[in-house]
Amino acid sequence: MKDKVLRKLNILADAAKYDVSCSSSGSSRASKGGLGNAKSAGICHSFTEDGRCISLLKILYTNHCIYDCAYCVNRRSNDRPRATFTPAELAELTVSFYRRNFIEGLFLSSGVLRNPDYTMEQLNTVVRKLRNEHRFNGYVHMKSIPGADPLLVREAGLLADRLSVNIEIPSELQLKRLAPEKDFASVYDPMNLISREMLASKEERRKYRNAPRFVPAGQSTQLIVGASPDKDYSILKLASGFYDEQKIKRVYYSGFMPVNEYDNRLPVLTAPPLRRENRLYQADWLMRFYHFRYDEILDEQHPDLEPSIDPKLAYALRNPHLYPVDLNKATHEEILRVPGIGVRSAKIIVANRRFGKITMTHLKRMGVALNRAKYFILCGELLTGTKTLYPEQIRRRLAGKKDMAGKQLSLFEAAGTDLNQDKPSSLING
Amino acid sequence: MFKQERIYTYDGSLDGLFCVVFRAFEDKVSPSAIIPRKAGYQVPLGEILPVDTVSSNAQRVWKKIIDRSDQKNARKISVAFLSERPETDMLLWRYLNKLFTHPYGDYYKNMLDEDVYEITQTARRVRMEVHRFQGFVRFQRTRDDIYAAAIDPDNDIVQLLAPHFKGRFSDRRWLIYDTRRKYGIFYDMQQISIVALDDDSFSLTSGNIRQNARAVDEDYYRTLWQHYYDAINIKERKNDRQMRSFMPVRYWKYLPEKDR
Numbered sequence: 001m002k003d004k005v006l007r008k009l010n011i012l013a014d015a016a017k018y019d020v021s022c023s024s025s026g027s028s029r030a031s032k033g034g035l036g037n038a039k040s041a042g043i044c045h046s047f048t049e050d051g052r053c054i055s056l057l058k059i060l061y062t063n064h065c066i067y068d069c070a071y072c073v074n075r076r077s078n079d080r081p082r083a084t085f086t087p088a089e090l091a092e093l094t095v096s097f098y099r100r101n102f103i104e105g106l107f108l109s110s111g112v113l114r115n116p117d118y119t120m121e122q123l124n125t126v127v128r129k130l131r132n133e134h135r136f137n138g139y140v141h142m143k144s145i146p147g148a149d150p151l152l153v154r155e156a157g158l159l160a161d162r163l164s165v166n167i168e169i170p171s172e173l174q175l176k177r178l179a180p181e182k183d184f185a186s187v188y189d190p191m192n193l194i195s196r197e198m199l200a201s202k203e204e205r206r207k208y209r210n211a212p213r214f215v216p217a218g219q220s221t222q223l224i225v226g227a228s229p230d231k232d233y234s235i236l237k238l239a240s241g242f243y244d245e246q247k248i249k250r251v252y253y254s255g256f257m258p259v260n261e262y263d264n265r266l267p268v269l270t271a272p273p274l275r276r277e278n279r280l281y282q283a284d285w286l287m288r289f290y291h292f293r294y295d296e297i298l299d300e301q302h303p304d305l306e307p308s309i310d311p312k313l314a315y316a317l318r319n320p321h322l323y324p325v326d327l328n329k330a331t332h333e334e335i336l337r338v339p340g341i342g343v344r345s346a347k348i349i350v351a352n353r354r355f356g357k358i359t360m361t362h363l364k365r366m367g368v369a370l371n372r373a374k375y376f377i378l379c380g381e382l383l384t385g386t387k388t389l390y391p392e393q394i395r396r397r398l399a400g401k402k403d404m405a406g407k408q409l410s411l412f413e414a415a416g417t418d419l420n421q422d423k424p425s426s427l428i429n430g
Numbered sequence: 431m432f433k434q435e436r437i438y439t440y441d442g443s444l445d446g447l448f449c450v451v452f453r454a455f456e457d458k459v460s461p462s463a464i465i466p467r468k469a470g471y472q473v474p475l476g477e478i479l480p481v482d483t484v485s486s487n488a489q490r491v492w493k494k495i496i497d498r499s500d501q502k503n504a505r506k507i508s509v510a511f512l513s514e515r516p517e518t519d520m521l522l523w524r525y526l527n528k529l530f531t532h533p534y535g536d537y538y539k540n541m542l543d544e545d546v547y548e549i550t551q552t553a554r555r556v557r558m559e560v561h562r563f564q565g566f567v568r569f570q571r572t573r574d575d576i577y578a579a580a581i582d583p584d585n586d587i588v589q590l591l592a593p594h595f596k597g598r599f600s601d602r603r604w605l606i607y608d609t610r611r612k613y614g615i616f617y618d619m620q621q622i623s624i625v626a627l628d629d630d631s632f633s634l635t636s637g638n639i640r641q642n643a644r645a646v647d648e649d650y651y652r653t654l655w656q657h658y659y660d661a662i663n664i665k666e667r668k669n670d671r672q673m674r675s676f677m678p679v680r681y682w683k684y685l686p687e688k689d690r
Contacts, residue, residue, distance in 0.1 A: 013661035031597040045565040048663040051672030100569045102655050348541050355540040
């Protein structure tokens, strides 16, 4: 019995690892006297050697699948060890990990067994067991199985904190080429259903305080970067549409891992495009926390993010007429657009100008990345020699840095956050 | 403002530090150093005054903090105090001195002032560690069905973990024990109390509870977790540097997934 569960865990965690999302934030469940609660800030319990956060027990219900998508390791034509949990095993595993504080909750996904409805019903059974039999009140993220009956999706939405439907391939043409059994409708239909239900539940709760909550942590999606020839511009446009129309909480970008090298519909890569993935996350951050529109970050003439500099810096260099920004006078919005200044620093600058002039000493103390910011600000005095530089000279100075690879993550770090959280942490302020 | 300087020592508690502040104001003698009287403490040369902790004096300082700022700021001061960086005591003195004497009522919000900024940062670092340990605490079940965990954080934060774990695991008894500071918090399904245990209750290398006290299936769950940790990793994306920056090596010793 114990060996059986260990074997299933090995197979089904390994098969789940390509799903990027592990966020446990955005949902706040108070304890009800049973087991568990959910914190709106999200908590990381460990970090794997690839640097990703472990927040949830991320696992598949089964890795059997009736589909044969080119990019997926679990496609039916692959010869791999297969396994399926029983709902009871999976619920008990989750609770035993949770009680030891290994995890924040469960992220339950699955290959498609028999048909979408059957699979979705199995996932619902697992979470129903957790909620009802184990009185589990912790965080649950469920994958909505494409093609499942709306009634089953609705039930899932009432059981889970978050639902997600992965778009995987950023354009329909490419999706149909790589996953002939899928189309955009099979992704957009459940997404729209979820966002409609969320809206309805919010309305209900305005009238009746105890009306049930539908996916209180919202929905997310994931797309694979580099498996198809789609440009960054169309990826950002797609993501921006998800944020505006489907009210998606997070879009995850997953650098393509060549898992099925024999499939000649897929590009041949020596390594996953991690740099590009990181630039997309930075651009995504700019849209969500720095109030950039997707078409300010890229346009038809500049359809790809630059590998050597971050997208905010690229924006500044393309728009020299907007700089320098006088930190002692400019608006919050203008300061947010200065390369090297993060959300927290921008807030501190604006809130404290009434006490005196902001100087370089203050910026340094706040952790502003002066190596980038200094070319774009007025701050009492301007650093000598920077005033006369042309954008191309600045680009050469900043892109030439040999430690650019290490600096890539500074956008996340500046926001005082990690990938587990949906937004820069406010809990550590004040 | 104060013409003379002197070295103060106190008992290591926040009330004790407040009494130093009280005494310094009363005598109009500014501290050149403030040193907690912990085991093996050393004092530099100079005039030394050991201050006793008098609860009514501490209360008056506490009340003054709230008068001059607000509850939230008072809370920030008490959190910053838990930082075990040696410069924190003097930083708190400089900050409280400014808070009590500055003519502007909201000077405590002035982040352009170095000490105000540093106090905020110090409290932020302590809260960051609390947040980290909400994730890094690892419970093991004992034969008596108590979930017990050892921790060894940089700052004295074990009590700040209480509300989180009480909210989460209200239906079992649990214990979180700081093996360096040799005290912990115990929840008995009613309330939380501060406890001290025998030195051999936890292994200081692995954080494990004594073998004869562990529930029989603990090793099994530990193995499951270690396997999960390995299986969920993507080898082709190895990024050791990032892993270590989020989970510094000093925190590994009580994490089963890192102890092999």
